[in-house]
Amino acid sequence: MKPTLAWRVFRIVLIVMIAAWSLGPILVGVLTSVSPQTDVQAVPAHWLPGALNLDGYRALLGSYQKEGGVVVTSEAGSFLHAMFNSATLTVESVLVLLLLAVFSGYAFSRLHFRGRGLIFGGLIGTLVIPVFVLVVPLFRIMADLHLIGTQIGLILIYVTANAPLAVWLFYNYCREIPIETEHAALMDGCTRVQALIKVVLPQMTSGIAALAAIMMLAVWGEFLIPLLFAPTLATKPVTVLITEFFGKYTTNYPLIAAAGVLALLPPAMIAILLNRYIRGMLTGWS
């Protein structure tokens, strides 16, 4: 169908509206983070900053300050540490999730074994269970194992919370991959394992990349779980730390906005760089 001019113009208008809707609040956050306090608190509000104020970023990212040999940290100590926590938690959790989901997804879609349907059904059924029903008993289990506030404890819970979705996504992805390649390998004398490693896994790189991206976004954005299971700064991710800023810096919007901007940079980069893969996994590869 050759689009008429009217439709084309209409579509451009829609696209501009969609872009404004999606990017607007982010832009607001960025502008707020570099606005001087006076601009932010002005009535009526000043949309664009009169002057550039980077104090918020300096406070969050500034290096440790030493006075007379004693280290006097600014918020930099806690914020950077929280960002580091978020990063390490994300990378490690996603690695475990990939291992679990890729092999399970492959197994559910291509291998026949007793109980396959039951296990798969049970797995998908857990998607409707909100974490909350499990949180209290999980807290007791974790406390007994001395895992509260530890990285391993958090990773275990992240994996549990996100594994069903990961397996579901990868299972559907596996069903789209041509099976002939694997059959050919099997007929050439490969064992199942050899075929899996040498032939199927290389076929699945796009899906693995997509799953990694989606899982990274999910884990980076976790809030409720670390709110309860990461009470100390040793493991606290940046999502929880930001909410604490609300109480501590009630009127210092540039600082809070700066924290928000910094916290959204990693997921934004993942979404932009890996957007082709994310889109592929969720809407079909074309």
Next chain:
Amino acid sequence: MGSEPAGRRTALARLFGSDQPRRVGARQEARLGWVLVLPLVAVMLGLVFYPLVEGLSMSTRSINFGTGVADHFVGLRNYIEALGASETRAAALHTLGYLILALTLEIAGGLAIALVLNKPFRGRGLVFAIVILPWALPSVVSGVLWARIFNPDNGLLNSLLLQLHLIHTYKVWFASPFWSIAFVTLVHVWGVVPLISLILLSGLQGIPENLYGAARVDGAGAITRFRYITLPLLRPALAVALTTGTVIALAIFDEIFVLNGTALNTRSVMMQVYLTTFQQLNFGQGTALAVVLSLATGMFALAYMGRFRRAAQ
């Protein structure tokens, strides 16, 4: 694994036919299947099913670290108390409001976005990336971004409305019963619409082009084509979108926490569970409420899937 000589396997495979290699080495296949799936099963059993059973048990016992009552079996009393509390009823009402408002906006907005993105055009990749962005951000960060817009003292919304002469003084939006729900929903929808639009887009892309072509030849206009081709064939994707949107909306928590804290006028059931469990320390009642929420979510999901299955027949 790898114990059978390669030559014999190839011959057997040829004997059984090239489209069924799995007949050969079926036991090997089953063993591999179990090995690959076992870690997942272990994790689910240990960290989901066991706590789930524990949680269900807790919901029937009186466990309250706030009042220090002794732990003993109380049957359904926690459920009755939790459901009877006026706060729970308010939270349930709010959550229902969030659900209906969110689903409406998400399906409408998601469908619009999906329709725009359905046909390829220059720059479509960039638009995809922009659309996905709000969903990629942590909902806590979304709350931070939108907070400046809704701020009662110097927020951008107040400022804009005042300058447009739509209001006379700055309003405290989150004090109003209607606007607080509306704006929480807005922030929630901002983050969820990308996902819904992608689900609907995948449904749209499954509709064969020739159907539209045939309809056009028969003289059907755009709206007619939409009503009789697009919508019916979109039903499976709509069912998935509705289910996903519902599950996410019923569990709404992060946005409320950041925008309005634990205030009653925006409280959701999930927030009520959080307060009951972690502030009042009434674990028994909190878990009971969480179980009720899970059951409600499950019922919604089954309802959608049931309707879809009937419609498809």
